[in-house]
Every structure is written in structure tokens, then in C-alpha cells.
Amino acid sequence: MLYAFLCYNNEDAVFSWSQEEDDAVMRALHEVHAPLQRAGRLGPSVRLMPTTAATTLRKDCDPPLVLDGPYAETKEQLLGFYVIDCENLEAALDVAKDLAKANPGGAYEVRPLRGFAPGSLAPEAMAR
């Protein structure tokens, strides 16, 4: 079974870390990642920019509504996510609107990545 691990923490605190503190955490995490990576078990991992860089597309209305800031409601639940390469925010919102047409209801939070590692997971892993 493949599992997604969604990382939550207080961004005020995390973005207050000094470069040294940040590096120390990343080094400690790398110790955990490395054996998983070698075993072909680690899928893509991403680090997000802070919520201040987020834009949210509400797609429960037509046309969808673009709002500055992160997804802030509690009435819907996180059901999935994409990582898509886009020229800029405008292009990313165009993709989100196309997705919204195919799958209305709820919202997409569009947040730029701060870091990305593709991992070592083979596509057939889901079948196992």
C-alpha cells in the first residue's frame, strides 16, 4: 500500500529557524530518507513555500473564485494533490480552472514549491 505523509507544523516557528537550524533538521531527515530511497520505497517529497505565497481557487461556484491566501475552511477535507510545472501563477490558475471544469465542487489551493525530490518509487509500486 502506498501512503501519503502530510506534514503539518507551525510555519511561524519553522520559518523562524536560522539557516543552521534548518540545515540540521534537513540532515536529520536525510538519515531517515536515505534507506527508503535506496530500497525504492520513497516517492516524491516536496517542501512548500509559506501559506502567504498561496492562492486558492474556490470551484463550488461558476465561474470559480480566486482568493489570496491558503485554503482556510474546515468543511472540506484534503483528498489529493498534484505537482504541475507552470510558467507562473496565472498559468497555474488556468490549469486549476481546467481541472475545476472537469471536477467542480470544493477548492484547489495553489502553492509554489520550495523544494522537490522525485524519490525512487517505481510506477508499478501501486499494483503491489
Added chain:
Amino acid sequence: MSEFAWIDAALTAARPQAIGALLRYFRDLDLAEEAFQDASLRALRSWPQNGPPRDVAAWLIMVGRNAAIDQVRRRGRQEALPDEAAISDLDDVETPLAERLDGADYRDDVLRLLFICCHPGLPATQQIALALRIVSGLSVKQIARAFMVGETAMERRVTRAKARIAGAGVPFEAPNPAERAERLAAVAAMIYLVFNEGYSAGAAERDDKAALPIEAMRLARLLLRLYPAEPEIMGLMALMLLHHSRSTSRFDAAGEIILLDDQDRRLWDRRMIAEGLALIDKAIRHRQRGPYQVQAAIAAMHARALRPQDTDWAHIDELYAALEQLAPSPVVTLNRAVAVSKVRGAEPALAMIEPLGERLAGYFHFFGLKGALLMQLGRAAEARDAFNQAIALATTPAQATHIRQHLDQLAKDAALQN
């Protein structure tokens, strides 16, 4: 990360919200600050054993409030306190917290705190001192050092600011929407001053001022979270990120400033640049240009160029033209002339800065640029005059060295011709 560092980061992050809420209860900056201090000390004692609370800010508010109420009772001060009904259920602070701060409370508390620090009745120097002391939690000693002021003088500045707020009957209610926009601009201006105080520091003072850009960016992030749809606040945050991304490449081993063209661009912090660009992207969608956004866009043009020769000077020229409209100043025009000289040559650039001579008569960069433009046009004698004036106005050895190189070049050219 050590436990202590974690607690410290958590306390710093929760500080604006906790002090903001304590200020709502006590309507007294000193009391709110003491209450927070008290709660922080208790956190340092209790968290290493009991683990951190789930909601750090709520814990600090609760513990701080009870500690302050005890204090006030002990001192027998006759001050208006929240009525007993509101506080009677708060006795056992170690049990899971009953209080839930909703989003609106959070927003109002932090805004009130920022607006009080940037009250129009306070001069900018006091606004900055108060914000760094109360919101950022820097010590008076740190602030004094950062602003090259004695510790006692800084202490007095903070005390005077607090007294003025208490004495002027500054309302603790959140301001109305019209006032809000004005005060928001004041907070943004305060933040940018703090940033620049650190960013423009020379070699000797750089260590003392290193905290200022970090604190300014932290405050801007806070403000952006409170006003997620304000393009100028996005612009301010982006501007600071883009400038700060160059902080490690701006000084040589001797501590001298390295000019933009000569910096090692591989040292620029790509993460900060990416976040700055993302914020500009967000701001542009609002189609309400403002000075912070345009300055950020200019910084972005430099950040995007991997080599100096890749810089899109034509676009920078357009952006400076927009900035001249939004926030006219001779320094903006001078900067625009640099872009003009790269796009259309030295002649039109010189024509552009000539009318500024009177207003920039004491400005090093005016004569530096004027000399460089005259030199490009082959007007050696006039160039020498301008460079000599620039040297007389130089404030750092690096500035003087840079001009002297030009003068040497002029001397060499003259020798060749003879």
C-alpha cells in the same frame, strides 16, 4: 535542533499573538509584556518535562493572564481588570485549555498591537523601537546596538513611546476601515525602515544590525497573513526577500560592498528569490500598481538575470518610469538614468540627470554616475571634475576606491593620447 532552541523559536513565533491578546485584557503595554515574560519563564520550566502544549499561543495567553492577575492583586493596584466571571474558570492552567481563539480574535489582537506601535502620534524612531521591543521581542540592548544608540537612551525612547500611548488615550479598539488603510501604510513604512536600517549597514556595524532584516521580514509575513489580499504588502515582502537574497554576495572578505554587476550570482539565495517572484505574481493579478510592487519588480529583473549582461534594462527603464509617477524623487530619476544609459546610451541619460544637480548636490551617486556618463561620451575634463566631487562625498572606502579606478582610467587614456 536542541530543545531550548525549539522552545525559543516557538515563543518568538507565538509572541505577537500572545502579547496582542494580553493587551486586549489589560490595556496596558507594560503589563502585557510582563505577563508574556512570566509565561515564557514558566514555559522554559515546564515544557522540557511535560512536552510543548498543542496550542502554544493559547497556553502563553492563559498562563500569562493568570500570572499578571496575581501580580496585580499582590501589588494591590486598583486597575480595571476583566470581570471575575470571565476569568474564574482559568485557575488550573495546566489542564487542557478551554479557550479557543478564533481567527477574528487573532487578527484583531495582532493588528491592534501593530497599529498601536505605529500610532501616528509617535515619531518613526519611537515606532520602530516599540515594534522591535514589543512585537519582535528584541532586547533594548539589541535594539540600541542596532541603531547605534546608548542602551539608556534606547530604554528612554521605549519608555517615552509607551508613556505617550498611555497618556494620549490611544484607543485600544481596532481602527475603522478608513483609518485602517492609513495605519497599514504606516506599519508597512515602519517595517521597510527596519529592513533598510539592517540592509544598508556597512561592514563595521553589520553584525549588530543583522537581526533587523530578519525581524522586518517576520513582521511583513505577519502583516501579509492578516491582509492576504493587499498587493502592496505582497510587494513589500517580495522586495525584502529579493534584496535579502543577495546578502551573502554583497560584501568582500575585507567587508567592502560589492556592486551588483560584480557580485557572484551563484551565492544569491534562490529560495528567497523564488518566494519573492511568487509574491510578485500574486500581486500583479490585482492590477493596482504601488511603489513597493514596482521596486520589487525592479529587484526581480536583476534576480532573474543569471549574468549582468542578461539584465533586461529596457524593462527596468519602464519600471522606473512607473515609479517616477507613483513616488517621484530625484534618486528614482537617477536610478532610471542608469537604465536609460544601458538602453539608449549616455547622452539621454546625462540629459535626464542634469536637472537634478541642485537637489542631489550632496549625493555621492549623482556625481559617480555623472562622471561615468561623461567618461563614456569622451568628455574627460568634465568627467574628472565629477569624479573628484564624488570622492569628496564618498562615505565608504569602497566608494572612493571605485571612483579612483575611474580617475586612473582617465589618466591612462590622457597619457595615451599625448
